[in-house]
Amino acid sequence: xxxxxxxxxxxxxxxxxxxxxxxxxxxxxxxxxxxxxxxxxxxxxxxxxxxxxxxxxxxxxxxxxxxxxxxxxxxxxxxxxxxxxxxxxxxxxxxxxxxxxxxxxxxxxxxxxxxxxxxxxxxxxxxxxxxxxxxxxxxxxxxxxxxxxxxxxxxxxxxxxxxxxxxxxxxxxxxxxxxxxxxxxxxxxxxxxx
Amino acid sequence: xxxxxxxxxxxxxxxxxxxxxxxxxxxxxxxxxxxxxxxxxxxxxxxxxxxxxxxxxxxxxxxxxxxxxxxxxxxxxxxxxxxxx
Numbered sequence: 001x002x003x004x005x006x007x008x009x010x011x012x013x014x015x016x017x018x019x020x021x022x023x024x025x026x027x028x029x030x031x032x033x034x035x036x037x038x039x040x041x042x043x044x045x046x047x048x049x050x051x052x053x054x055x056x057x058x059x060x061x062x063x064x065x066x067x068x069x070x071x072x073x074x075x076x077x078x079x080x081x082x083x084x085x086x087x088x089x090x091x092x093x094x095x096x097x098x099x100x101x102x103x104x105x106x107x108x109x110x111x112x113x114x115x116x117x118x119x120x121x122x123x124x125x126x127x128x129x130x131x132x133x134x135x136x137x138x139x140x141x142x143x144x145x146x147x148x149x150x151x152x153x154x155x156x157x158x159x160x161x162x163x164x165x166x167x168x169x170x171x172x173x174x175x176x177x178x179x180x181x182x183x184x185x186x187x188x189x190x191x192x193x194x
Numbered sequence: 195x196x197x198x199x200x201x202x203x204x205x206x207x208x209x210x211x212x213x214x215x216x217x218x219x220x221x222x223x224x225x226x227x228x229x230x231x232x233x234x235x236x237x238x239x240x241x242x243x244x245x246x247x248x249x250x251x252x253x254x255x256x257x258x259x260x261x262x263x264x265x266x267x268x269x270x271x272x273x274x275x276x277x278x279x
Contacts, residue, residue, distance in 0.1 A: 004278050005275065005278065008272075008275050009275075012272035012273070012275070013270075013271065013272040015272070016270055016271070016272045016273065017268035017269065017270055018268075020268060020270060021264075021268050026270060029270075030272075030273035031273075033272060033273055034273055034276045037275075037276060037278075038276055038278075041276075041278045126266055126267055126269075129263060129266060129267040130267040130268065133263070133264060133267050133268070151254075151256070152256055152261055152264050152265075153264060153268050155256070158254065168239065168242055170239075170242040170243055170245070170246040171242045171246075173246045173249060173253075173254065174242060174245045174246050174249070176253070176254065177246075177249045177253050180253065180260060183260060184260065187260075187263075190263075
């Protein structure tokens with residue numbers, strides 16, 4: 001049985017990025033990831049010898065927490081996210097050391113504690129790509145978005161997604177395929193060969 | 195509209211014209227349930243089998259061009275580990 005710390009190191013980056021891809025601003029995703037793992041940790045006695053269950057459980061808890069968060073705040077995270085982006089304080093704004101705005105404070109220390117290179121060294125087109133992709137994901141029907149983002153960003157297997165979403169593996173494949181077709185269409189103006 | 199089962203390639207579909215794969219599941223499922231005495235579950239499974247059979251396995255790799263773009267864009271660091279005590 002892996003320790004909770006090992007699970008965190010393995011799953012937290014995937015979960016953080018999946019939440020952002022699903023429309024959560026980065027600082028909200030950070031809060032949700034930590035809250036998710038605290039809940040998993042409280043359930044540790046029920047998870048003994050069942051490492052395989054942890055991945056599915058983590059994504060399920062995070063999804064439910066996010067739904068509650070959106071409902072409780074009575075807002076559409078995506079609208080807020082895009083507004084922030086238009087104000088120059090996008091998801092990536094949370095990542096810069098120079099961002100002293102309130103919205104960025106909760107994750108400001110992430111850059112310093114992370115092994116990932118600081119945002120300032122990352123190419124600016126990554127920020128643009130993330131904005132475009134987040135917007136494109138929002139255009140997908142939720143079942144297609146979930147299937148594709150769990151597969152690509154959450155790095156879950158087809159079988160895991162099928163178990164998570166309660167549908168057949170074939171249907172998961174169909175949904176991933178259709179999501180990709182739609183994304184290729186939406187992003188066709190980008191000079192990338194799909 | 196009919197569904198024919200043959201020995202060569204498993205299933206072939208007639209009567210769907212240019213619907214394409216995206217539009218095929220619902221009529222397949224309805225036809226299977228109404229005319230082939232399949233249960234709704236069996237009809238759904240049949241429709242899903244048909245929908246997925248022409249999708250290349252290459253569609254399910256993560257390092258195609260689209261996947262690489264997504265991976266580059268969503269490479270944000272996780273927050274610091276909470277104190278599990």
